[in-house]
Amino acid sequence: MAKTKLDLEEQELLxxxxxxxxxxxxxxxxxxxxxxxxxxxxxxxxxINIRISSRDLEALQRRALEEGLPYQSLxxxxxxxxxxxxxxxxxxxxxxxxxx
Numbered sequence: 447m448a449k450t451k452l453d454l455e456e457q458e459l460l461x462x463x464x465x466x467x468x469x470x471x472x473x474x475x476x477x478x479x480x481x482x483x484x485x486x487x488x489x490x491x492x493x494i495n496i497r498i499s500s501r502d503l504e505a506l507q508r509r510a511l512e513e514g515l516p517y518q519s520l521x522x523x524x525x526x527x528x529x530x531x532x533x534x535x536x537x538x539x540x541x542x543x544x545x546x
Contacts, residue, residue, distance in 0.1 A: 490522065 452460060462468040472480070510517035529535035
């Protein structure tokens with residue numbers, strides 16, 4: 447597995463955590479809010495069935511293997527990022543079309 451390159455702030459946080467010196471500045475309300483948000487993010491309570499090309503499926507499976515996760519999880523993650531605004535359709539921007 448490839449080693450992740452950390453920036454200076456991330457490295458400092460990691461070192462503080464590993465040495466036991468890390469102290470969170472989150473208050474109880476914020477911690478509870480983040481815990482609930484994380485739970486809702488990963489809650490999967492609906493199933494969908496879609497048809498895609500075998501070429502796209504194979505590419506998804508390859509990418510998922512590279513990431514070390516099941517391809518269904520990769521698809522779910524990509525869809526979640528798209529609907530939550532974290533993933534943009536760059537092809538629409540290139541052709542001058544507006545994204546929603």
